[in-house]
Amino acid sequence: MKNKLLFFAVCFAVTQSSFAQTASYHVMKTFSIKSDGWWDYIAVNNDNLYVSHGTQVNIINKNTGDSVGVILNTMGVHGIAFAHAYNKGFTSNGRLNTVTVFDLNTNAVLAQINTGENPDAIMHDHFSDKIITCNGHSNDLSLIDPSTNMVTATIPLSGKPETAVSDNAGKIYINNEDKSEIAEVDITAQKVMANWSIAPGESPSGLAIDRKTHRLFAGCDNKLLMVINADNGNVVAKVPIGDGCDGVAFDEGRNLIFSSNGDGTLTEIKENADDTYTVVDNIATKKGARTLALDQQTHNMYLPTAEFETNTPAGQRPKMKTGTFQVVVVGEK
Numbered sequence: 001m002k003n004k005l006l007f008f009a010v011c012f013a014v015t016q017s018s019f020a021q022t023a024s025y026h027v028m029k030t031f032s033i034k035s036d037g038w039w040d041y042i043a044v045n046n047d048n049l050y051v052s053h054g055t056q057v058n059i060i061n062k063n064t065g066d067s068v069g070v071i072l073n074t075m076g077v078h079g080i081a082f083a084h085a086y087n088k089g090f091t092s093n094g095r096l097n098t099v100t101v102f103d104l105n106t107n108a109v110l111a112q113i114n115t116g117e118n119p120d121a122i123m124h125d126h127f128s129d130k131i132i133t134c135n136g137h138s139n140d141l142s143l144i145d146p147s148t149n150m151v152t153a154t155i156p157l158s159g160k161p162e163t164a165v166s167d168n169a170g171k172i173y174i175n176n177e178d179k180s181e182i183a184e185v186d187i188t189a190q191k192v193m194a195n196w197s198i199a200p201g202e203s204p205s206g207l208a209i210d211r212k213t214h215r216l217f218a219g220c221d222n223k224l225l226m227v228i229n230a231d232n233g234n235v236v237a238k239v240p241i242g243d244g245c246d247g248v249a250f251d252e253g254r255n256l257i258f259s260s261n262g263d264g265t266l267t268e269i270k271e272n273a274d275d276t277y278t279v280v281d282n283i284a285t286k287k288g289a290r291t292l293a294l295d296q297q298t299h300n301m302y303l304p305t306a307e308f309e310t311n312t313p314a315g316q317r318p319k320m321k322t323g324t325f326q327v328v329v330v331g332e333k
Contacts, residue, residue, distance in 0.1 A: 024332045024333050025266070025268060025281070025283050025301075025330050025331065025332060025333070026283065026284075026330065026331075026333055027283075027284070027285060027286075027328055027329065027330055028300075028329050028330065028331045029065075029329045030326050030327065030328050030329065031049075031060060031065030031326060031327040031329065032065070032324075032325070032326050033051065033053065033058050033060065033067075033325045033326060033327065034323055034325075035053065035054075035056075035058070035323075035325060036054065036320070036322055036323065036325065037053050037054020037055060037056070037325070038053075038054055038320070039051065039052050039053050039054070039291075039304045039305075039306075039325070040052045040077070040078040040079060040120075040291060041078055041079035041080065041121065041247075041291050041293075042080075042291060042292065042293045042302055042303070042304050042327065043079065043080040043081070043082070043293050044062060044293045044294075044295045044302065045080075045082050045089070045104070047061060047062055047063065048060065048061060048062060048068055049061075049062045049293070049302055049327065050071075050080040050089070051304055051327060052074075052077040052078055052079060052080065052091070052304075053077070053304075053325065054076075054077070055072070055073065055074060055075050055076075055077070056070050056071060056072050056073070056074055056077070057070065057071040057074055057077055057080060057091055058070055059071070059107065060327070062295065062300075062302070065327070070107070071089075071091060071100060071102050071107060071109065072109075073100070073109075074091045074093045074096075074100050075093055075094075075095040075096045076093055076094035076095030076096065076118075077091050077092065077093050077094065078092045078093075078094050078119065078120045078121060078122070079091070079092045079120065079121050079122040079123075080092075080122065081122040081123050081124045081131055082104065082124060083124050083129075083131060083146035084104075085129075085146075086146045086147060087103060087104045087105060088101055088102065088103065088104060088110065088146055089101070089102045089103075089104050090102075090122060090124075090131050090144070090146070091122070092115075092119035092120060092121070092122040092133050093119065094118045094119060094120060094136070095118075096112075097114060097115055097116070097117050097118065097119065098112050098113060098114055098115060098119070099112070099113040099115055099119060099122070099131070099133060099142075099144060100112055100113075101113065101149050110149070111149040113144060113149055113150070113151060114151070115133050115135060115142040115144075115151065116133065116135030116137075116138035116140045116141075116142050116154060117135055117136070117137035117138035118135060118136040118137035118138070119133035119134070119135050119136075119142065120133070120134045120135070120136045120161070120162065120163075121133070121134045121161070121162060121163040121164055122134070123164055123165070123166065124146070125166040125168075125172060125187060126166070126168050127166060127167075127168050127169060127170055127187060128143070128170075128187045128188070129145075129146065129147075130143045130144060130145065130146070130152070130187070131143075131144040131145075131146050132144070132164055132172065134161035134162060134163065134164050134174060135161065136160050136161060136162070137160075139156065139157050139158070139159060139160055139161065140154050140155055140156045140157055140161075141154065141155040141157065141161065141164070141172075141174070141185070142154055143155065143187075143190070153190050155185060155190055155191065155192070156192075157174065157176060157183055157192060158176060158179060158181075158183065158192070158195055159176030159177065159178045159179035159181065159183075159195075160176060160177045160178040160179075161174045161175065161176060161183075162174075162175040162176075162177040162204065162205045162207070163175050163204075163205060163206060163207040164207070165207050165208060165209040165216070166187075166209075167209060167211055167214070167230060168211060169211075170186060170187055170188055171184060171185065171186065171187065171193075171230070172184075172185040172187050173185070173207065173209065173216055173230060174207075175204040175205060175206075175207045175218055176195070176204075177203050177204060177205060178203070179195070180197065180198055180199060180201060180202050180203060180204065180220075181195045181196055181197050181198060182195070182196045182198055182204070182207075182216060182218060182228060182233065183195050183196075184196065184230075184233065194233060196228065196233030197233075198218055198220070198226045198228060198235060199235075200222070200224065200238065201218060201220035201222065201224050201225075201226035201238065202220050202221050202222040202224075203220060203221035203222070204218040204219065204220050204221075204226070205219055205220075205221070205245060205246045205247075206218070206219035206245050206246055206247040206248030206249075206259065206260070206291075207219070207248055208248040208249055208250040208257065209230065209250065210250055210252075210255075210271065212252075213271070213275070214229065214230040214231050215227055215228065215229065215230060215236065215271070215275075216228040216229075216230050217248050217250060217257050218248070219241060219245035219246070219247065219248040219259045220245065221244075221245070223240060223241055223242065223243050223245075224238050224239065224240065224241065225238070225239040225240075225241045225245070225248065225257065225259050225267070225269065225277075226238055227239065227277060236275060237275075237276065237277050239267075239269055239277045239279060240267075240279060241259040241261060241267040241269075241279075242259065242261030242262075242263045242264075242265035242266075242267050242282060243261055243262065243263040244261050244262025244263050244290050245259045245260065245261050245262070245267075245290065246260065246262065246290035246291050247259070247260040247290060247291035247292040247303075248260075249292055249293070249294035249301065250294075251294060251296070251299060252296055253296065253299070254299065255270065255271040255272075256268060256269065256270060256271070256280075257269040257270075257271060257277070258292065258294065258301060260285070260289055260290055260291055260292035260301075260303055261289075261290060262287065262288055262289070262290035263287065264284060264285055264286050264287040264288075264289065265282045265283065265284060265285060266282070266283040266285050266289070266292070266301070266303070266330060267279060267281075267282050267283075268280040268281045268282075268283060283330060285303055285305075285328050285330060286303075286305045286326075286328050287305070287308065288305035288306060288308060288318075289303035289304065289305040289328055290303075290305075291303065291304060298331070299331070299332065300329060300330065300331040301329070301330040301331070302327050302328070302329055302330075303327065303328045303330065304325070304326070304327050304328075305325075305326060305327075305328060306320045306321065306324045306325045306326060307320070307321040307324035308320060308321060309321060
C-alpha cells in the first residue's frame with residue numbers, strides 16, 4: 001500500500017510539474033477605464049478593444065489602453081459585432097431591445113434597430129452575412145441584414161439563448177441557458193433542426209467552436225466545460241474548469257480552449273489530436289473576470305472586471321468600487 005501511494009504521489013508531482021512547464025500565460029498588464037457601470041462582453045477589432053460598459057461602449061487601443069472613442073446611449077449593452085464589408089459595428093442593447101449601428105472609422109451612430117426582448121450576445125455570421133442577436137427574454141434570434149440595417153427574420157427557440165457561434169457553413173449553434181442544451185439552427189431554412197442535451201453540464205453560458213474538428217465548447221455553471229460533436233450533438237468530453245464561467249474562446253492556431261471564470265481564474269485546456277482534452281493550467285486573473293476576447297493574431301486575451309467591496313451580504317451581488325473598472329490583459333510569458 002505504501003509503495004502504491006508513493007507511486008501515485010510521484011505521478012501526481014510529475015503531472016503537476018509538466019503542467020507548470022507547459023503553462024505560458026500570465027497577466028501582463030491592466031487597462032483602467034475611469035467610468036462606472038457593469039459590463040458583459042468585450043470584442044477585438046484590428047487594434048481596438050470594444051468594451052461593453054453599462055450605458056456605453058468604451059473603445060480603447062488594445063496595446064496601450066488609450067481611449068479611442070465611445071458609443072453612447074447603449075443602455076444595458078451586452079456585446080459588439082462587426083461587419084467589415086460595410087464598415088459597420090453593432091451593439092446589442094439589452095434594456096432598450098435595440099441594436100445600435102455605428103461607423104467603424106468615425107464611431108458615428110448610423111441607426112437604431114428594434115430586435116427581440118433583451119438582446120444579449122451578438123455575432124456576424126459570414127455564411128448568411130447576417131448580424132444575429134440572442135434575445136434572452138423573448139427566447140429567439142433576430143437576424144439583421146447589415147447592408148440595410150433591417151431585421152429580416154426572427155427564429156423562435158425552446159429556451160433562453162445565451163451565446164451563439166457559427167460553423168461558417170450554414171449552421172448556428174446556441175446555448176439555451178435555462179434548458180442546459182445546445183440548439184442547432186439551419187440559417188438558410190431559418191429554423192431549429194435539433195436541441196441537444198449537454199448533461200451533466202448545467203446552465204451553459206460561454207460557447208466556442210473548432211470548425212476543423214466540428215467540436216463545440218460550452219462553459220457551464222457547475223464548473224464543467226462540455227465538448228459536443230457539432231455534427232450529431234453527442235457529448236465527447238467533460239473537462240473541469242473554474243467557477244462562474246461566462247466566456248469561452250478557442251485559439252485556432254494553437255488548439256487551445258480558454259474558459260474565463262468569475263472566481264478569478266482562466267482555465268487553459270489543450271485539444272489533443274486523439275479527441276481528448278487536457279487541463280494545462282488555471283491562470284490567475286482577477287475576481288469578476290468572467291468574460292473574454294481572444295486576439296487570434298497575438299494570442300492575447302482581454303478580460304473586463306473591477307474591484308469589489310468586501311462587506312457584501314451573503315447572497316447579494318458584490319458592489320463595484322467606484323472608478324475601478326478595468327481590462328486585464330493575459331498573454332505569454
